[in-house]
Amino acid sequence: MSFRLVHHPGRAPLDRICIAQHTDPAHLKCDGYDRARSLGDADALWQPGNTPDILLELRCRTGDALVIERLA
Structure with a gap:
């Protein structure tokens, strides 16, 4: 199984x-x-992810978010 680190910018979530x-x-x-x-x-x-495809999520004070996703 592979995983992906994804950035969701705070200005454009x-x-x-x-x-x-x-x-x-x-x-x-x-x-x-x-x-x-x-x-x-x-x-x-x-923090633990809130959906099955998200393993972990990290929310920054800047509004940015980072997630580690499970890939099929």
Whole structure:
């Protein structure tokens, strides 16, 4: 199974920007923390996703969101 790290910009939350794809979600989780820090939110934490296709989601204070999606 593969996973994808996707950025939903706060200014346009319906836009989706694929950042990375990997077989190990822990790798994407680390990339997501780095991305959150670059957005100015070093305190953001991953939360369980609210749909079956979203493994984890991270919401930044800037309004941006990062999600790790399961791929079929």
